[in-house]
Amino acid sequence: MKTVKRLMVLLVLSLLVVAVTACGGQAQKEAPKPLVWGMLSDIETLNPILSESSNETDIMNGIFSTLIKVNDKLEFVPDLLEELPTLSPDGLTYTFKLRKGVTFHDGVELTSEDVKFLMDMKLAEGNAVPSRDHFSKVDKFEIIDKYNFKITLKELDVTWLEAWAYSENMIPPKHILEKEFKENGNSLTKGGNFSRKPIGTGPYQFVEWKPNEYIMLKKYDKYFKGAPKLDTIVFKVIPDTNALLAQFKNGEIDVYDKAQPNQYKELVAMKDKGAAIEVFKYPAFIYLHADFNLRNPIFQDKRVRQALNYAFPKQQFIETVLDGIGTPADSNIPPISWAYNPNVRKYDYNPDKAKQLLDEAGWVVGPDGVRTKDGMKLAFKLSTNSGNKIREKFQEIAKQEWEAIGAKVEIQNYEAATLFGDILENIKFDIIIFAWVSGFDPDSKTLWHSKQIPDETGDGQNYVGYKNPRVDELLEAGLKETDIEKRKKIYWELQEILAEEVPYMFIYYYNNITAVPTSLVNFKVNPTQANNTWNIWEWEWKK
Amino acid sequence: MFVYTFRRTLLAIPLLIMISIISFTIINMAPGDVTSMFINPDSDPADIAALRAHFGLDKPLLVRYFIWLGRVLTGDLGTSMWVGRPVLDMIMERLPNTLILAGVSMLLSFAVAIPFGIISATKRYSIFDYTSTTFAFVGLSLPNFWFGLMLILLFSLKLGWLPSGGMRANFDEFELIDRLRHLILPAIVLATGTMASKTRYMRSSMLEVIRQDYIRTARSKGLSERVVIYKHALKNALLPIITLFGLLLPSLVSGAVITESIFSWPGIGRLVVEAIWTRDYPVIMGVNMMGAIMVIIGSLIADIGYALADPRIKYN
Numbered sequence: 001m002k003t004v005k006r007l008m009v010l011l012v013l014s015l016l017v018v019a020v021t022a023c024g025g026q027a028q029k030e031a032p033k034p035l036v037w038g039m040l041s042d043i044e045t046l047n048p049i050l051s052e053s054s055n056e057t058d059i060m061n062g063i064f065s066t067l068i069k070v071n072d073k074l075e076f077v078p079d080l081l082e083e084l085p086t087l088s089p090d091g092l093t094y095t096f097k098l099r100k101g102v103t104f105h106d107g108v109e110l111t112s113e114d115v116k117f118l119m120d121m122k123l124a125e126g127n128a129v130p131s132r133d134h135f136s137k138v139d140k141f142e143i144i145d146k147y148n149f150k151i152t153l154k155e156l157d158v159t160w161l162e163a164w165a166y167s168e169n170m171i172p173p174k175h176i177l178e179k180e181f182k183e184n185g186n187s188l189t190k191g192g193n194f195s196r197k198p199i200g201t202g203p204y205q206f207v208e209w210k211p212n213e214y215i216m217l218k219k220y221d222k223y224f225k226g227a228p229k230l231d232t233i234v235f236k237v238i239p240d241t242n243a244l245l246a247q248f249k250n251g252e253i254d255v256y257d258k259a260q261p262n263q264y265k266e267l268v269a270m271k272d273k274g275a276a277i278e279v280f281k282y283p284a285f286i287y288l289h290a291d292f293n294l295r296n297p298i299f300q301d302k303r304v305r306q307a308l309n310y311a312f313p314k315q316q317f318i319e320t321v322l323d324g325i326g327t328p329a330d331s332n333i334p335p336i337s338w339a340y341n342p343n344v345r346k347y348d349y350n351p352d353k354a355k356q357l358l359d360e361a362g363w364v365v366g367p368d369g370v371r372t373k374d375g376m377k378l379a380f381k382l383s384t385n386s387g388n389k390i391r392e393k394f395q396e397i398a399k400q401e402w403e404a405i406g407a408k409v410e411i412q413n414y415e416a417a418t419l420f421g422d423i424l425e426n427i428k429f430d431i432i433i434f435a436w437v438s439g440f441d442p443d444s445k446t447l448w449h450s451k452q453i454p455d456e457t458g459d460g461q462n463y464v465g466y467k468n469p470r471v472d473e474l475l476e477a478g479l480k481e482t483d484i485e486k487r488k489k490i491y492w493e494l495q496e497i498l499a500e501e502v503p504y505m506f507i508y509y510y511n512n513i514t515a516v517p518t519s520l521v522n523f524k525v526n527p528t529q530a531n532n533t534w535n536i537w538e539w540e541w542k543k
Numbered sequence: 544m545f546v547y548t549f550r551r552t553l554l555a556i557p558l559l560i561m562i563s564i565i566s567f568t569i570i571n572m573a574p575g576d577v578t579s580m581f582i583n584p585d586s587d588p589a590d591i592a593a594l595r596a597h598f599g600l601d602k603p604l605l606v607r608y609f610i611w612l613g614r615v616l617t618g619d620l621g622t623s624m625w626v627g628r629p630v631l632d633m634i635m636e637r638l639p640n641t642l643i644l645a646g647v648s649m650l651l652s653f654a655v656a657i658p659f660g661i662i663s664a665t666k667r668y669s670i671f672d673y674t675s676t677t678f679a680f681v682g683l684s685l686p687n688f689w690f691g692l693m694l695i696l697l698f699s700l701k702l703g704w705l706p707s708g709g710m711r712a713n714f715d716e717f718e719l720i721d722r723l724r725h726l727i728l729p730a731i732v733l734a735t736g737t738m739a740s741k742t743r744y745m746r747s748s749m750l751e752v753i754r755q756d757y758i759r760t761a762r763s764k765g766l767s768e769r770v771v772i773y774k775h776a777l778k779n780a781l782l783p784i785i786t787l788f789g790l791l792l793p794s795l796v797s798g799a800v801i802t803e804s805i806f807s808w809p810g811i812g813r814l815v816v817e818a819i820w821t822r823d824y825p826v827i828m829g830v831n832m833m834g835a836i837m838v839i840i841g842s843l844i845a846d847i848g849y850a851l852a853d854p855r856i857k858y859n
Contacts, residue, residue, distance in 0.1 A: 034714060041817075042809075044626045128594050191627030211636050212809030216714055234714050238807040246695045246707040247807075414574075417822055421575035 034232035038253035045195035048170035057167040061533040064170035064200035072524040098147040117174035127187040203228040203537035229540030259513040261325035286510040303361040305502040309347040311354035329506035331495035339442035339491040344499035371406035379408035380430035386413035466503040577624040621825035630829040641810035648733035660745020683739035691805040708807035729806040749780040789845020793837040
């Protein structure tokens with residue numbers, strides 16, 4: 001009897017639940033539909049000067065503007081400027097001409113002073129900005145008038161312009177930020193007011209930021225390229241990739257940007273079954289690499305490095321582990337770049353050739369199956385950031401393949417903070433696996449130049465300790481050559497040398513996957529650091 | 544009783560200091576610090592050193608501990624090194640979300656576990672007992688991430704009844720139904736995991752009680768089974784549940800990382816994990832201390848509740 005009563009109570013409760021679920025389904029209002037964009041983690045700041053994350057760029061592309069932009073065809077186009085800056089014959093002085101009548105969201109007009117102030121803040125001593133590299137190359141900043149200014153570089157650097165297109169050089173309002181900057185002892189922090197209440201000249205204005213939940217933007221009617229078409233954009237934090245996919249399928253988010261490689265098939269299947277979505281797969285300027293510590297005597301002979309490269313089945317790795325979402329890499333420049341050289345030495349899977357190279361280098365197989373030379377064993381550690389499944393899979397395969405040719409491999413992983421803060425920075429690795437995000441300019445001086453070895457010169461990212469005078473020459477010449485065809489030759493040679501000498505084992509270039517509804521018009525993917533919201537002002541719902 | 548409470552509160556102070564020393568030492572033993580997260584291809588080592596000095600990370604551990612302690616004693620939990628905001632603000636933003644989710648799921652799990660435990664005990668070895676025991680153990684062994692995803696698959700993707708994550712779909716205004724709909728699935732997932740142990744507690748304590756002499760007396764007086772169980776037995780059988788409630792109190796504020804992640808619930812759990820990843824010492828310490836205080840309060844409440852419910856127990 002009592003059980004029956006209880007069951008009744010349960011029944012009533014579940015009916016209530018059903019009622020709740022049912023009402024919600026129809027409670028849709030007629031208000032303009034917000035665009036909801038899913039992202040994997042919360043942001044830390046919306047102050048472009050302090051920003052370091054790609055999610056922040058996605059949002060700040062709505063709030064702020066840059067002087068120039070890189071479009072989806074990888075060309076520079078003016079944004080806040082009337083036209084692309086003109087360069088003096090000596091290649092040192094750029095002349096900029098701002099559009100007239102551009103206003104910040106509080107109605108104040110943008111002028112040359114705002115741009116100058118950006119530089120002043122970046123260069124202020126004690127202001128902990130992620131990068132002051134761009135402005136430390138500047139010799140002189142001359143304001144001509146409200147809309148015109150000139151920038152002279154200390155030395156010729158043809159790569160300098162690109163950074164103007166990215167979030168680090170979005171223009172904040174001097175009249176607002178100056179007060180905070182000065183009150184804080186000429187520095188800025190992510191806890192500052194502007195970080196959480198940004199004002200820019202972009203198509204959308206900031207409304208609110210609920211930590212770990214969402215960031216909301218509303219359209220700015222006086223945007224200088226005309227009022228944007230979407231009313232509201234919500235950037236929703238969903239800290240799990242399975243949940244992101246579920247929310248996309250369920251229509252709780254409209255855009256799923258940078259989906260996981262193993263979700264590609266499912267997204268395509270969804271589209272094939274008739275869902276009104278578009279799935280983009282496109283190469284990015286990011287590559288995974290395994291770096292040889294060249295201070296280690298084992299790796300000083302390039303034949304050992306080549307052998308390990310030959311003994312890894314790159315193509316098969318991409319097909320099985322990445323579901324084909326990746327492009328095999330032979331150098332640091334991806335095929336979408338104008339500087340890509342397709343004719344470098346390729347390391348197709350060939351364990352026999354690998355063994356032969358090790359034999360030639362004098363490594364003899366010992367009784368335990370491990371090769372030795374001069375009393376030294378071919379034994380080394382393979383490290384990456386723990387928890388990254390793709391990199392861990394790489395290690396498993398590499399260990400198996402490399403031990404088959406006579407190496408002894410120990411996998412030793414660290415969490416990200418330790419790996420990058422200690423193991424990499426203090427050069428405690430034998431082989432370390434991680435990814436670099438590069439600009440679309442092919443320059444890579446900080447990675448290979450012999451003056452960029454951090455434990456020798458205290459500067460740079462040449463963690464492997466690579467030294468090659470010809471490479472130094474090429475890297476320096478590449479920064480000074482204004483003729484694009486001649487520049488291309490320089491980087492072609494550089495790629496040939498790197499592929500031959502293998503200071504890194506280049507593994508693969510990332511491919512990005514992004515899914516959007518077909519009802520979103522003018523969405524264009526952009527593989528550079530400008531990200532896919534680069535043209536957010538053009539987006540609209542299909543009528 | 545008042546003296547007892549007062550003494551326990553006083554004892555909590557050295558305990559909290561001990562806990563803070565241990566936590567502070569352990570989290571600082573982990574390699575790397577917050578500045579390693581600022582590294583990128585353009586970082587200048589001088590900038591990193593300046594950053595380290597700015598955060599006071601160049602000082603010895605002991606000095607840093609006393610600086611931290613000094614601040615805490617004046618009510619200042621410090622500023623996050625990673626995002627530069629007051630730790631208290633960061634905790635307070637997320638605390639309500641965590642309280643709602645954890646509170647609702649705790650109520651839900653007690654609401655199911657107490658009646659199920661009672662019925663299981665009174666109808667021992669019946670089909671109901673076996674079924675509820677089976678479900679209790681299944682619930683206990685279900686991994687949260689898997690169960691959560693299965694619920695999403697069924698109720699969101701297949702049936703389309705409930706949203707699969709987040710706290711709201713209406714971003715412009717507060718809408719109760721919208722909020723409740725978002726609360727259902729994560730609350731069920733969290734409740735299911737803890738329901739099992741509560742049901743078993745309730746069942747075994749009820750079993751123990753109904754075997755006692757006074758219950759036999761009550762029955763032989765001719766009282767109805769209903770009065771015997773709900774009037775005479777239940778009060779005594781609830782004692783261990785009071786302890787359990789006290790011990791579960793900290794879970795109201797500690798957050799649930801996995802459930803929060805799957806259902807995109809902006810609670811404390813994610814905050815802690817991110818703080819640990821970035822070695823954001825002030826945030827980790829802030830949440831740790833809040834957890835420690837809750838543990839102490841929880842066990843105090845359990846002890847006091849025990850004395851209130853059971854006149855045999857006296858604290859002197």
